[in-house]
Amino acid sequence: MNKxxxxxRLTRDSxxxxxxxxxxxxxxxxxxxxxxKNAQGERExxxxxxxxxxxxAELCANYLSKGNLAGVSGELQIRTYNDKDGNKRWVSxxxxxxxxxxxxxxxxxxxxxxxxxxxxxxxQSSPPGSMPPxxxxxxxxxxxxxxxxxxxxxxxxxxxxxxxxxxxPF
Numbered sequence: 001m002n003k004x005x006x007x008x009r010l011t012r013d014s015x016x017x018x019x020x021x022x023x024x025x026x027x028x029x030x031x032x033x034x035x036x037k038n039a040q041g042e043r044e045x046x047x048x049x050x051x052x053x054x055x056x057a058e059l060c061a062n063y064l065s066k067g068n069l070a071g072v073s074g075e076l077q078i079r080t081y082n083d084k085d086g087n088k089r090w091v092s093x094x095x096x097x098x099x100x101x102x103x104x105x106x107x108x109x110x111x112x113x114x115x116x117x118x119x120x121x122x123x124q125s126s127p128p129g130s131m132p133p134x135x136x137x138x139x140x141x142x143x144x145x146x147x148x149x150x151x152x153x154x155x156x157x158x159x160x161x162x163x164x165x166x167x168x169p170f
Contacts, residue, residue, distance in 0.1 A: 004094050005073045006048060007102065008032040016061035026057035030070060049093040050074070056099060063101055071100035 008030030016026045027049065034044045050072050052060045064070055074096040083089050 002075045003073070004076045005071070006030065006032050006094075007069065007071045008048065010064055010066050010068050010070060011047060012066050014061050014064045016057060024054055024057040024061070026052045026060045028060065028064060030072065048072075049091075050096050050099075051077075051093055052096040052099060056096060060096075060099055064099075067103075069102040071098075071102055072096050073098040 011029045011031050014026050014028035016024055018024055030048050030050060032046050032048055034046065037043055072094060074094045076092065077095050078090060078092050080088055080090050
């Protein structure tokens with residue numbers, strides 16, 4: 001199993017690039033305090049590089065800026081490359097599959113993060129501050145049902161029934 005989860009503040013604004021085939025890639029770094037203090041009684045901080053791809057990358061680039069608090073979940077990826085002098089270098093980074101925006105609107109950091117467009121605010125079915133489902137997500141709330149799945153039985157997710165009695169082998 002390869003799963004990493006952490007919460008930290010962005011050390012700089014996120015950067016977005018596009019591959020020649022049009023895939024968005026965003027890179028940002030979060031500062032995460034260690035749980036325990038060192039011998040001098042100070043908490044040490046780790047700086048974790050995070051990469052996000054496709055639509056998640058675009059959302060991160062649009063709504064995360066320096067100082068914002070973000071929760072990240074993803075896989076730890078370690079890769080190597082040779083630098084210009086021919087030395088082998090190791091890079092550790094998290095490839096995000098989920099990012100939650102934990103800073104309230106217009107607070108934390110430089111305040112440059114924008115609020116989501118009104119259409120996304122209406123579609124949002126997660127708690128405030130977390131990432132809304134992507135447009136066109138097939139589980140979008142039904143027009144005839146209550147918003148945000150309120151009043152629905154536990155088997156409903158984004159307005160569609162989910163089979164909770166799967167044939168799980170355990």
